[in-house]
Amino acid sequence: MKILVCISVVPDTTTKITFKDNDTTFDKSSVQYILNPYDELSLTRALEIAEQNAGTVHTITVGESDCDPIIRKALAIGAHEAYRVDAQPKNAPFVAHQIASHVKSENYDLILTGRESIDYNGGMVQGLLAELLQWPLINVATEINYSDQEITACRDIDGGRENVKSSIPCVVSAQKDLCEPRIPNMRGIMMARSKPLNVIKAIDLPEFTEITKYELPPSKTGVKLISAENAEELIDILHNEEKLF
Amino acid sequence: MAVLIFAESDSGFYKKSTFEAISYGRKLADQLGTTCIAISIGNKGTENLGSFGAHQEVLYVNELYQTFNPQSYAKAISQTAQQLDCNVIIISQTYTGKSIAPLLAIKQNASIATGVIGMANTIDGFTVKTTAFSNKAIAHVKLNQEQKILTIIPNSYQINTYSETSEIINLEDTIAASDINSTVLSTHKETGKIPLTEAELVISGGRGLKGTENWNLVEELASALGAATACSKPVSDMEWRPHSEHVGQTGITIKPNLYIAAGISGAIQHLAGVSGSKVICVINTDPEAPFFKAADYGIVGDALEVLPRLTRRILEIKK
Numbered sequence: 001m002k003i004l005v006c007i008s009v010v011p012d013t014t015t016k017i018t019f020k021d022n023d024t025t026f027d028k029s030s031v032q033y034i035l036n037p038y039d040e041l042s043l044t045r046a047l048e049i050a051e052q053n054a055g056t057v058h059t060i061t062v063g064e065s066d067c068d069p070i071i072r073k074a075l076a077i078g079a080h081e082a083y084r085v086d087a088q089p090k091n092a093p094f095v096a097h098q099i100a101s102h103v104k105s106e107n108y109d110l111i112l113t114g115r116e117s118i119d120y121n122g123g124m125v126q127g128l129l130a131e132l133l134q135w136p137l138i139n140v141a142t143e144i145n146y147s148d149q150e151i152t153a154c155r156d157i158d159g160g161r162e163n164v165k166s167s168i169p170c171v172v173s174a175q176k177d178l179c180e181p182r183i184p185n186m187r188g189i190m191m192a193r194s195k196p197l198n199v200i201k202a203i204d205l206p207e208f209t210e211i212t213k214y215e216l217p218p219s220k221t222g223v224k225l226i227s228a229e230n231a232e233e234l235i236d237i238l239h240n241e242e243k244l245f
Numbered sequence: 246m247a248v249l250i251f252a253e254s255d256s257g258f259y260k261k262s263t264f265e266a267i268s269y270g271r272k273l274a275d276q277l278g279t280t281c282i283a284i285s286i287g288n289k290g291t292e293n294l295g296s297f298g299a300h301q302e303v304l305y306v307n308e309l310y311q312t313f314n315p316q317s318y319a320k321a322i323s324q325t326a327q328q329l330d331c332n333v334i335i336i337s338q339t340y341t342g343k344s345i346a347p348l349l350a351i352k353q354n355a356s357i358a359t360g361v362i363g364m365a366n367t368i369d370g371f372t373v374k375t376t377a378f379s380n381k382a383i384a385h386v387k388l389n390q391e392q393k394i395l396t397i398i399p400n401s402y403q404i405n406t407y408s409e410t411s412e413i414i415n416l417e418d419t420i421a422a423s424d425i426n427s428t429v430l431s432t433h434k435e436t437g438k439i440p441l442t443e444a445e446l447v448i449s450g451g452r453g454l455k456g457t458e459n460w461n462l463v464e465e466l467a468s469a470l471g472a473a474t475a476c477s478k479p480v481s482d483m484e485w486r487p488h489s490e491h492v493g494q495t496g497i498t499i500k501p502n503l504y505i506a507a508g509i510s511g512a513i514q515h516l517a518g519v520s521g522s523k524v525i526c527v528i529n530t531d532p533e534a535p536f537f538k539a540a541d542y543g544i545v546g547d548a549l550e551v552l553p554r555l556t557r558r559i560l561e562i563k564k
């Protein structure tokens with residue numbers, strides 16, 4: 001059983017978002033980067049499945065060398081080997097094509113991703129990858145189990161949940177509730193230092209999309225406070241002025 | 246060249262986001278001087294989609310579509326786009342839509358933009374505004390390929406109505422059992438409730454409500470208003486409320502017209518899921534709670550006392 005976990009490196013949620021070069025570029029300075037929270041879940045679940053099936057877990061990240069500390073964290077959590085495609089992750093199709101190209105040179109039984117990366121919240125890489133490889137996709141899974149060449153999973157759907165199964169190889173994306181993320185321990189951190197972090201060259205691709213400009217969402221003009229004694233006034237405003245009901 | 250919209254439905258009802266997507270598609274088609282075509286897969290609602298702007302409708306009813314498989318749905322949309330020469334495909338950003346869109350992007354060799362919140366600018370190229378960094382920024386995304394796919398965030402485009410009737414067209418469907426590459430074993434849906442992602446009005450409770458015993462106050466207000474209910478993450482973690490109600494960074498992102506938050510502090514991870522709401526009202530005992538900075542209206546007070554008064558006032562008005 002050989003599992004590939006796609007790891008993206010994203011700004012911490014509490015980061016203040018600012019832009020430079022006339023609002024055309026995201027300003028990375030003073031941004032704290034973290035391992036995408038959903039990818040922590042998929043990595044943990046991949047390790048659990050690998051442990052039960054004498055398997056190995058590789059990670060792959062499309063990103064520049066500043067991602068290495070986060071990739072080392074994934075190795076410290078327990079991944080056996082890491083790959084980094086040395087390029088800026090311009091957009092989801094770019095990332096998916098790079099990962100697919102790596103997958104074609106290795107035999108994986110399963111690819112796990114996060115439900116979405118918390119920077120652009122696209123949730124696209126998993127689907128793009130599944131279609132590029134012609135593998136089945138199970139998206140937004142809260143449970144993933146493997147036995148007898150088959151994946152069974154529970155996935156979120158609009159207004160509920162659904163149990164599905166698929167043969168391997170397939171692509172599954174992780175949703176919260178999947179598992180408790182593992183935290184690296186001292187031994188893991190020591191061992192991570194000597195695990196392979198392979199850097200691979202990116203393949204050339206057309207510019208599918210480009211971001212031409214950023215702006216901040218319109219900010220609220222300030223809160224209108226209503227005293228608790230006159231709480232009913234809120235409803236009158238919502239009814240008469242905002243006409244919400 | 247035409248604009249194709251996936252008309253998503255559930256058990257014989259179109260979703261509200263479907264009407265939004267069709268109105269969006271029609272506006273875009275008008276802007277590009279082309280036709281607006283809707284496609285229903287597996288089942289459809291009762292409305293003629295001409296009322297929302299579709300010139301034509303395609304329907305695939307094969308049994309193979311009765312359970313959702315991203316692969317087969319993407320194939321149906323892709324074959325339609327090719328047969329009818331569509332180069333822009335519009336999909337609502339629901340769970341279903343999010344699973345189909347990337348597969349289509351590969352099939353069509355298309356540029357794809359997700360999290361779209363405004364009408365495309367087609368004067369100089371093709372650019373859309375999208376949400377980025379969990380609602381903390383807006384990015385202008387330019388789509389360079391001839392083929393384009395947009396996923397639109399529900400409740401971000403207004404429904405327009407037309408006094409028109411669409412023409413129903415029949416296309417040959419090449420779907421086969423071999424196109425279904427995963428099997429649905431069972432489905433569980435919450436019934437009798439307004440789905441959170443589709444709700445225009447939402448009442449949400451946080452840890453400040455103290456425990457499940459007080460949730461009737463949230464539910465009574467919601468039912469008086471015809472609103473859906475939501476909650477903060479700790480509330481669903483403690484199992485006071487079902488996980489499907491959890492909004493925020495790690496939960497559902499919503500964009501209702503009204504969001505009333507009672508006993509929620511307004512942590513940045515919570516705001517990530519709700520800050521797109523049009524009107525935000527906050528009820529919190531702590532005047533320093535961060536949520537007040539993101540609110541339009543605020544009441545500094547005890548939610549356990551304020552909520553019933555709001556409910557009573559609504560019932561008075563509605564009488």
Ligand SMILES: Cc1cc2nc3c(=O)[nH]c(=O)nc-3n(C[C@H](O)[C@H](O)[C@H](O)COP(=O)(O)OP(=O)(O)OC[C@H]3O[C@@H](n4cnc5c(N)ncnc54)[C@H](O)[C@@H]3O)c2cc1C
Pocket residue numbers: 037450451452453454476477478479480491492493494495496507508509510511512513514515518528529530531534546547548549
């Ligand atoms: C990676 C990550 C992801 C996260 N994702 C999410 C997410 O998706 N969604 C989410 O919600 N959180 C998320 N969180 C957690 C988030 O940081 C906050 O901890 C959480 O939102 C707090 O929930 P709360 O406001 O209900 O509780 P608290 O922070 O405990 O706030 C309770 C509030 O109620 C007020 N209060 C107390 N009594 C009353 C009363 N009687 N009447 C009125 N007000 C009262 C208090 O003043 C306080 O402001 C995430 C955190 C992390 C680290």
Ligand SMILES: Nc1ncnc2c1ncn2[C@@H]1O[C@H](COP(=O)(O)O)[C@@H](O)[C@H]1O
Pocket residue numbers: 005006007008009036038039060061062063089092095112113114115116117118120121122123124125126
């Ligand atoms: N640069 C990247 N390198 C490796 N994997 C990625 C990268 N970006 C996204 N992914 C994977 O794809 C998932 C969905 O990402 P996205 O489509 O960007 O929301 C993430 O949870 C990751 O598992």
